[in-house]
Amino acid sequence: MDEDGWKSVKPFLAENKINYPIVIGNSDLGGQFGVSGLPLTLLIDRNGKIADSHAGMVDKDAFEREIQSLLKDPAPQQARQQAK
Numbered sequence: 001m002d003e004d005g006w007k008s009v010k011p012f013l014a015e016n017k018i019n020y021p022i023v024i025g026n027s028d029l030g031g032q033f034g035v036s037g038l039p040l041t042l043l044i045d046r047n048g049k050i051a052d053s054h055a056g057m058v059d060k061d062a063f064e065r066e067i068q069s070l071l072k073d074p075a076p077q078q079a080r081q082q083a084k
Helices: 006-016 028-034 060-072 078-084
Strands: 039-042 050-055
Touching: 039 060, 050 060
Parallel strands: none
Antiparallel strands: 039 050
16 A cells, blocks of 8 residues: 555565565555554465454564464365366
8 A cells, every 4th residue: 555556565575575466455445454554464365365464563473373374274165176
């Protein structure tokens, strides 16, 4: 939701080699997800649902534990069938 949008985000992504999807939001999108302040990080599960949200800065180790926990959850039935 940065006012500069991709202009500010792309250099950060290139420098940090981010390997997951990034969304540039606006106030309408923020309203849909109940965003009341920034920075905000949403962890999305395999079903596309918000598994957790963190306002402000978050400890890297805590994030890694949450992500590893989400990765242990089985993939949705539909995704497993498409993978075959």
